[in-house]
Amino acid sequence: MTVPLLLASNRGPVSYAEDGAGGLVARRGAGGLVSAVAGACAAGGALWICAALSEADRRAVRYGKVPAGVHMLELDPVMFDRAYNRVANATLWFVSHLLFDTASEPVFDARTGREWEAYRAYDDAFAAALAKEAAYGAAVLVQDYHLTLTPQQLRERRPDLRIGHFSHTPWAPPEYFCLLPDAVAREVLLGMLGADAVGFHSRRWADAFARCCVEVLGATYADGIVTHEGRITRVSVQPLGIDPAELRERASQPDVQGRLPVLRELIGDRQLILRIDRTELSKNIVRGLEAYRELLRTWPQWREKVVHLAFAYPSRHDLPEYREYTGAVQRVAREVNEEFAVEGWLPVHLEVRDDYPRSLAAYSLADVLLVNPLRDGMNLVAKEGPVLSPRGVSLVLSRQAGAADELGADAHLVNPYDVTQTAQALHEALSTPAALRAKRSARLVTAATALPPAAWLAAQLAALPPA
Amino acid sequence: MTVPLLLASNRGPVSYAEDGAGGLVARRGAGGLVSAVAGACAAGGALWICAALSEADRRAVRYGKVPAGVHMLELDPVMFDRAYNRVANATLWFVSHLLFDTASEPVFDARTGREWEAYRAYDDAFAAALAKEAAYGAAVLVQDYHLTLTPQQLRERRPDLRIGHFSHTPWAPPEYFCLLPDAVAREVLLGMLGADAVGFHSRRWADAFARCCVEVLGATYADGIVTHEGRITRVSVQPLGIDPAELRERASQPDVQGRLPVLRELIGDRQLILRIDRTELSKNIVRGLEAYRELLRTWPQWREKVVHLAFAYPSRHDLPEYREYTGAVQRVAREVNEEFAVEGWLPVHLEVRDDYPRSLAAYSLADVLLVNPLRDGMNLVAKEGPVLSPRGVSLVLSRQAGAADELGADAHLVNPYDVTQTAQALHEALSTPAALRAKRSARLVTAATALPPAAWLAAQLAALPPA
Numbered sequence A, B: 001m002t003v004p005l006l007l008a009s010n011r012g013p014v015s016y017a018e019d020g021a022g023g024l025v026a027r028r029g030a031g032g033l034v035s036a037v038a039g040a041c042a043a044g045g046a047l048w049i050c051a052a053l054s055e056a057d058r059r060a061v062r063y064g065k066v067p068a069g070v071h072m073l074e075l076d077p078v079m080f081d082r083a084y085n086r087v088a089n090a091t092l093w094f095v096s097h098l099l100f101d102t103a104s105e106p107v108f109d110a111r112t113g114r115e116w117e118a119y120r121a122y123d124d125a126f127a128a129a130l131a132k133e134a135a136y137g138a139a140v141l142v143q144d145y146h147l148t149l150t151p152q153q154l155r156e157r158r159p160d161l162r163i164g165h166f167s168h169t170p171w172a173p174p175e176y177f178c179l180l181p182d183a184v185a186r187e188v189l190l191g192m193l194g195a196d197a198v199g200f201h202s203r204r205w206a207d208a209f210a211r212c213c214v215e216v217l218g219a220t221y222a223d224g225i226v227t228h229e230g231r232i233t234r235v236s237v238q239p240l241g242i243d244p245a246e247l248r249e250r251a252s253q254p255d256v257q258g259r260l261p262v263l264r265e266l267i268g269d270r271q272l273i274l275r276i277d278r279t280e281l282s283k284n285i286v287r288g289l290e291a292y293r294e295l296l297r298t299w300p301q302w303r304e305k306v307v308h309l310a311f312a313y314p315s316r317h318d319l320p321e322y323r324e325y326t327g328a329v330q331r332v333a334r335e336v337n338e339e340f341a342v343e344g345w346l347p348v349h350l351e352v353r354d355d356y357p358r359s360l361a362a363y364s365l366a367d368v369l370l371v372n373p374l375r376d377g378m379n380l381v382a383k384e385g386p387v388l389s390p391r392g393v394s395l396v397l398s399r400q401a402g403a404a405d406e407l408g409a410d411a412h413l414v415n416p417y418d419v420t421q422t423a424q425a426l427h428e429a430l431s432t433p434a435a436l437r438a439k440r441s442a443r444l445v446t447a448a449t450a451l452p453p454a455a456w457l458a459a460q461l462a463a464l465p466p467a
Helices: A032-042 A055-062 A077-096 A110-133 A150-157 A182-193 A203-217 A244-251 A260-267 A285-298 A320-340 A356-363 A381-387 A404-410 A419-431 A434-448 A453-462 B032-042 B055-062 B077-096 B110-133 B150-157 B182-193 B203-217 B244-251 B260-267 B285-298 B320-340 B356-365 B381-387 B404-410 B419-431 B434-448 B453-462
Strands: A003-008 A014-018 A024-028 A046-051 A070-073 A134-143 A162-167 A197-200 A220-222 A225-228 A231-237 A271-278 A306-313 A348-351 A368-371 A394-398 A412-414 B003-008 B014-018 B024-028 B047-051 B070-073 B134-143 B162-167 B197-200 B220-222 B225-228 B231-237 B271-278 B306-313 B348-351 B368-371 B394-398 B412-414
Touching: A003 A110, A014 A055, A024 A055, A032 A046, A032 A453, A046 A110, A055 A070, A070 A110, A077 A110, A110 A134, A110 A150, A110 A182, A110 B285, A110 B419, A134 A150, A134 A453, A150 A162, A150 A182, A162 A453, A182 A203, A182 A225, A182 A231, A197 A203, A197 A453, A203 A220, A203 A225, A203 A231, A244 A356, A244 A381, A260 A306, A260 A356, A271 A285, A271 A356, A271 A381, A271 A419, A285 A306, A285 A320, A285 A368, A285 A419, A285 B110, A306 A320, A306 A356, A320 A348, A356 A381, A368 A381, A368 A419, A381 A394, A381 A434, A394 A404, A394 A419, A394 A434, A404 A434, A412 A419, A419 B110, B003 B110, B014 B055, B024 B055, B032 B047, B032 B453, B047 B110, B055 B070, B070 B110, B077 B110, B110 B134, B110 B150, B110 B182, B134 B150, B134 B453, B150 B162, B150 B182, B162 B453, B182 B203, B182 B225, B182 B231, B197 B203, B197 B453, B203 B220, B203 B225, B203 B231, B244 B356, B244 B381, B260 B306, B260 B356, B271 B285, B271 B356, B271 B381, B271 B419, B285 B306, B285 B320, B285 B368, B285 B419, B306 B320, B306 B356, B320 B348, B356 B381, B368 B381, B368 B419, B381 B394, B381 B434, B394 B404, B394 B419, B394 B434, B404 B434, B412 B419
Parallel strands: A003 A046, A003 A134, A046 A070, A134 A162, A162 A197, A197 A231, A271 A306, A271 A368, A306 A348, A368 A394, A394 A412, B003 B047, B003 B134, B047 B070, B134 B162, B162 B197, B197 B231, B271 B306, B271 B368, B306 B348, B368 B394, B394 B412
Antiparallel strands: A014 A024, A220 A225, A225 A231, B014 B024, B220 B225, B225 B231
């Protein structure tokens, strides 16, 4: 089979879990992109190549359970661990989000070479699969920081293809990017420049990428084009948005509606400050809780009048930093409750059990949505919240989220390191009159839905050279 | 008294210590700048304003011990602690050196306001003293990150003065600088733009500063001039160098020469890898020791053929990060010795007791000088070592030191995060033939002495508007 449109990403549109009775349950990925592409995949017009991420995924591959249009790569677990955990998540993610405790991390030493080898092999496995399946001149859209080398590896095999790469993360400024080993820094940039077009959620990340190409490779950058050793790569900005009809349809399902009574009882007649995140260092949950504490200290009139519901779902527990961070989140939540709780009022409800329907239900009840990442490629929570809010929601948003480009005018923008400013923004958000809040929230919805997944995908394709 | 030239810096050219019998011992600061200015100060042509840093300093002020031409400010200890430890050293230093463990630090909260007030008052105490002492149209040279607000505070009092500011640290790119609270970031930049000229050790830091002015303040930057709200500030680069005659004269003194026999015995007929640093997070001592370990693992031929002498002097023990870091340095040094020591050969000698004459003596015996900071405004160790080396020394130098601009062509440049690359550079440095090493070291001396303190001072004055 050869197809005219291919996607490649670490995590695919479907994953599997053991059903407890020896069988497998398929879980379709959430998010509009899956819907936007799934139809084409099923009809044979597109192929999505991804990695088998678990033993259940690997069994699904072996038993032929994976649906048409999805190709799950079975990769060596040692290679996968090094490529995914060590290089992608513990190195490239930390670089792009400026997360290193630089005095002690990173350390590039004798292990780095074999980890980098694994990442190269991992990316090459995708390139090999894409090269095999793609029709002549096909469009190939490679996704994210797990697969930075794939575009160039694919181009070497199949110069006929039209290749795009899209980064869902931020990009680091050259002064920070260059803490990577020289050879790694070069290979990442050259790998991505193997694409005809590279895309980012924000102009800031696109510009940072281009500056890295200029400073590390000596490339030139003008008119949105990076030129290096005769190759030309277009750098563009395609800020992924929400498909409102699809999201509202999902939120109207019984599993979501069934979560409402428990949440309503928990909130009572108080205002709800909501946050929904993976427990990811960059999401800045601890400072968010500290800002809530400062709100209650500085403006005592909000005591017993607000509830903070913090959904902090497990993430990357293979990395010790994340286990420690989860502990810090729980500690601060407990401190806030110890300081302020009275009979009948628990100030913070921290929920660490992942429950997507409950998240959707909570959106519809939120008065204030707190989205304060240290740095974030886009942040779709900031876009989903307003879309699902019947009365309108006040958005407290980090200016370091890509979403701030589009939503900033109608959000309370904050410096995520500034707990006092964040507390002030929470106070203002809670104090916003209902009519103004509804008006601003409506404008947030307009901005959040400007480039829904199908249009975003079309924009990625449009950035490629003509077929 | 009014004087035509004034310097202002946190630490002055002289400090005091208790002599144990109720008296005070004066200690003249090391470094060529003191010599360059001391004569003018003593003759009444210049005044150096600094802070009393200790109880002994404060007693010296009260007893009238401070020499003519030096004015020590007695400041409230609580204000000093907040301004010096919290703002200058724990915040501004960390920003310029990219040292924060961003997931948890910094946190700007209710304490930040009063700490920033203290910093403002501290800088203003300097501005007030300068305003009082300066002759009409005098030149005032304000030094470093402790005093970023002083230029503007001084200009408001005395618009007739010609004001310069010099940063001895690096400067952060805007993406990192803007983690400061908005008002603080603006005030720092506006404070420095109160100067007619701001100087840096490296073009990289100067450009980063100018980009911060453009991105944070909306200033314009062209032809080395920042323009903001009608004010014009020249941004220039004056890389401080060594006065070779003065340094060699100092090194010829008996206290230095007297340290040689013990060092010679310790080294024996082995090659010496030397490092000399304060135990400062940015100096990257731990990764330096790890690189030495990787050298001994990868090239066993160096075992028993080299000695690593690491002078890591106490620094900033008021900050917990520094106490922890000192522990990490000692731990890795011990690990290396446990792995490789044999009878008659201790691979690492870690010395934490400050001894300036011993440092000068060690320079003259070094075969390889390891200077691998994560980020460093200049780094004068890299310049002193070659000047005091009779046979020439191989320099392993971090590309993130300002000194790399001038010394890079004849040094083994390394990425300071890359332990493997640093080990490789140590191997190459040890393997360099004596003749080549001498030739390269001679060129290092030429570069290191290009702008000695007196010329550097003159360059700062020349950057000011004409009197």
